[in-house]
Amino acid sequence: MASLIPSEKISIVVEDDRTGLSITTLKRAIADNLFYNQGKFPTIASKNDYYLALAYTVRDRLVHHWLNTVQTYLKQEVKVVCYLSAEFLMGPHLNNNLINLGIESRIRQAVEELGLDFQELVDQEEEPGLGNGGLGRLAACYLDSMATLEIPAIGYGIRYEFGIFDQEIRDGWQVEITDKWLQYGNPWEIARPEYSVQVNLGGHTETYVDRDGNYRVRWLPDRVIKGIPYDTPIVGYQVNTANTLRLWKAEAIESFNFQTFNIGNYYGAVNEKIYSENITKVLYPNDEQLQGKQLRLEQQYFFVSCSLQDMIRLHLSTGNSLDTFDGKFAIQLNDTHPAIAIAELMRLLIDERFMDWEQAWSITEKSFGYTNHTLLPEALEKWSLELFNRLLPRHLEIIYEINRRFLDRVRIKYPQDNDKLARLSLIDETGARYVRMAHLACVGSHAINGVAELHTHLLQQTVLKDFYQLFPEKFSNKTNGVTPRRWMVLSNPRLTKLICSKIGDSWIKNLDELRKLEQFVDDSAFCQQWQQIKQEVKQDLAIRIRQRTGIIVNPNSLFDIQAKRIHEYKRQHLNALHIITLYNCLKQNPNLDVIPRTFIFGGKAAPGYWMAKLMIKLINSVGEIVNQDPDICDRMKVVFFPDYNVTNAQPIYPAADLSEQISTAGKEASGTGNMKFSLNGALTIGTLDGANVEIREEVGAENFFLFGLTAAEVQQLKTKGYNPRDYYNSNPQLKAAIDLINSGFFSHGDTELFKPLTESLLNYDPYLLFADYQSYIDCQKKVSQAFRDRANWTKMSILNVARMGKFSSDRAIKEYCRDIWNVAPVPIELEDLCPDGQ
Template structure:
């Protein structure tokens, strides 16, 4: 060892580099530098957005060391990678989250302030990437956070939609969709990697040939080829050095122009193909669960899955491997059926491109994939018309036929002579028009199949995938969803996070079970007081936001009763509305009625083609218009519909809720994750026996949860007897009054027809059993109102909700995936050279 050299290096370490240094002075200089050299602005002409970009680049520089270090370790150690294949990521804003995970929020706040700016304003400037519809996409992003925080090597593969989920405006009470232009002002968090581009084939036909050794082979001669360009975004874990990648693909034309056409003077024809190729990743389909058999959607799915699998194979071969051990090095998770074409694609790549024999290729494929189902709704089951499928992916159809043939042989062995089983299990639906059943492909091609909450996983085995369960029971498992406490507590509710940390330290952020320690403070009146003060402060902030946005004055002392989620009949926002109207009627009948004042807060987008859901939005707003302006009602009831509900808005709303509405028809909500975010932030739940509600109730204790409504078995019985909503309407005067009031045109300027479609679907069908659950819901709401009057007791229940949410950390979910499905373990990242993790 040479001491002088060592000392020399050490002295260099002391000098802070502008791109890595964490002192306030260095950070301030870096922001100024980026403003000048990257944004090309000087302060006098810089906009807020320029400053946001300068700050974002400052933060990104500090991520890059960790990111590159992580990639280098993964490469050197040839680690096993989890590859999460998801058509959606509902990422939410990056900036604050990165500040928290880097542990530099306070330094940056000061540096920004010293530059004469306000950090919160810059944070608010960020346009969130809305590359998902709802629960499924947001779950994928929570899982990316947990994977990195647990130091599990992972890549999240997806699509870089140019237009994400639409922005929602409310005009005259109706939803209006506005194109989401999230990339318009540039995205400082991603890096394009054109050098890692891949080609994806579409259409055409296949032909067989004999290779030099006389083996029978197939080649695919496509009609056209599209290029996939990856864009990488670092996903940093919480206070670790691990930064994984989210790799999203953009489609491009292979050549800008078709020169043959160009040369014969067909300029527009020549550009056609380019436009077509680039359209592929233009826009996210805005349907939450039901999907239509749209060709472009299948193109999107195949495109990103093929890009991703080719990418994995490239990485694997680059490390000097053969594909023999692919399944030992890659665990590929199918986030619902959207990427399930991956089963056929990996088979194709192994057989046609890498010349593996079928049996070996199949063994690798089945070991590689795991499949998560996210819904029992039959209308969400993806099936592709055979003609469309074969036209777009002729080779995959052949492969699927072969997989099916071999699979059905297995079925025949188990159920000799049972044609019913063959037809129900087949990968091809042949009961009428023919379809490829994507869920069946995913089940057959994966070694594990999981639902997302206990009840959901049980129902999967009993209903949707019953035949698969009977044939392959060992494949089935459950992993109950979770949410990341970093974004859904530390980022979104700093006040409550600080209060908690002041009592039990900060370890709960990495180990959410530690929240249990809060139970030790439950009898401390001072602590309960502080708890209430925090809740009041965040309610006040939301009240201010509501006033600024909508001009509605709401009292932070009223009970904030919140339902935010996608609009869907099964989620029953209209049941909530029936409660509001009933309270309204009661006050009108008895103007001196002493009721617990409530502010009803709604938010959520409806699929643009889902008329009933849009009508429910209109109904909420129409009821709000009347209720909010009725002097006789006064401060007792307020109804607010927050436009453009997204991750950013969720971060405001969850912390401010007193009551969380989780009122889906039992058996319909696979899990729910909003329910977890509310409870974690100290809201109490009013909920049905559905999805993860059941497990939340189990954890927090039944005395701290407001349960109502029919259970799944009771619903089955009721339906079997013949459910008639009219019986409820005729026998329940309050229900009848609420329905009649809507029908009378009272909420629609006398237009009795406006809500008729909605009301008739309840009166004559009521597929989601609102009428059957109405009375139980009302009674339960009455218990809520009474409970809220006793603030001391309510606070205890609120604290216990937070304290007992440990199970619902996405860290727990990811650990379960690692153990039960992926067979992976953490790979801690040491920083090389000069950069230390926590600064």
């Protein structure tokens, strides 16, 4: 349909109030937005009204970046990266946008001149917690880097109405509170109902013969749902680029199902609306038994189908044919959660656009890349054929056909190897039958990557071994990275300022330049400033800890921090065993000269993961005893900082002296918290797991506290037969720690409370805590020794920061662009809509 708007006759005059950056204009704009957007007089406006007025003022100042970016991509018909992820853990937008736009100090001044407290307004923002942890946060860091590197990109995901739950600690236990992030409105998103699409579910398929005599299939679904896109701008750092995060919300096709309504079934009609909207209601907390959850598969298919339909619409809108689709889109699958996209693109091309199989398959393979984030067997996604067939009957047929053709090729290469065929098949037939999503992702993608060197290596040798033998050329490593904009400039302004005063600010875009700091390690004035800043941010965190938990901690003590999801493989309970061991030592030798330590934990447990919840209870119970024991004399404090999320993480990383990265070797795919801590000057105590290996390589073995078995040794020990009780019986310190827990000492005499945990360790210990215990304790002694020499510790801290350049998400994204996506930067020119008037 032709546009009804005589566009050449309409000229947009962008008002100064919406773009101007003088303090006077900014103040007027905030006041205007309060009045006209919030509908409030200043006298009765709440802090949140002021926050929203401020947020709209900032949003106004990025709209022309955003619209110009979109228009440039369309006009130049550039290749676009489509990052498909079921999770985007963005964190608060306001501060990040101010930094990337370079207007933080002006805005701060304007707000303060209005008599408002800037930080108080920033604190009003409810962060969109649309992710569980590392995987979702990685997607957010990658969006920041793509915008900063001027790479055309769209993030596609789900607009969950309720994100990850808020965590409260009551009586030492985790309590989950519904996250209502949208309750006061979201100023950063714009709904685009005009780009809504329809998604089918259920029903059956039938074949028919088209006019040319070809056999075709049509899907007759029994449910149709509407997907509405909500767009959020992603501003690059000091560039004109503002990319788009497009999240889909599910709604019923009509507000009411009129047929049902007309026959008098009002409640039935409303029910259908509720049923449809359920699809994007809530984020599933990971680690929960996701197996077989129909709604989870519905979520995955829903956002994938919406996103692919959107890409096809965009592609056709510029007059292109689908023959060139793979030249214009690079689609990255963030784990297997969106892997159904491979079957869906095939369906869209074949059934709806009448393309032949071979061409559709060639386009599909060239378009997709797949990133794996886990080796844990229980986390590899599979869906029962029964559920799959009930929900996505046409996709199951397509998957069977992909599998048939794939296995035919395998048979040629490995004749008569039925075991291999069974191992590679997209269908698991070892027991009840399942679709293996990782296999679909491998077969349908031209590139497969792990997220750290060790992880990629282990993928190739274990879970994806057969695929690696079959197509080694598809595999590569892409070690994760984090954005220095949020994880340094925003979260550690003091250190940022000091670094800039020495080496300028170009390291913010080119993190390798931090190397220049090495020349100052022997500059005592610089070292003193470095130490002073660490002290100040520790004091800040101490205040927050007191506010949140009532616990008073000593900012001069060693801040020993483990912040991440709570999971047995991450071994927060190994950390707890060290705390108990230290406690026992101090009780036996009350005058022992030890380095005072504050042990800080943060992290959520999946609501259904009982053992992880018990670990939280154990940490809090140990804290309760240790923190008030007069013999300890404040030489140890144990803190569980509640509700660990992006907002709370920001002041935590800069305050750490020691970063705990203590997963069983071979279990943590990469880790990214490890990078954030080290970038902010913490030293790491860690195993040779995930990206720890590469961090140690970069910062130097002498600046890293290494302990524990290697991944190969873990494997050997398990093969040989691991008996945790042997370690317990032969190690008096370990025995004393376990016995103290079992005695009820930390549980008001209840000897049963922690039994599930201690019994699991004594009888199975699947993550080898006991095997690594002594090595960990010894290493912690070295940490304490090293901390006594504060000058040398500071040097090690500076060297850690100076050598972290590799772990910028900018480096990671450049590698994806070069090796997988084949895309290049597209600079955005801004028409000067309105010069900055005074």
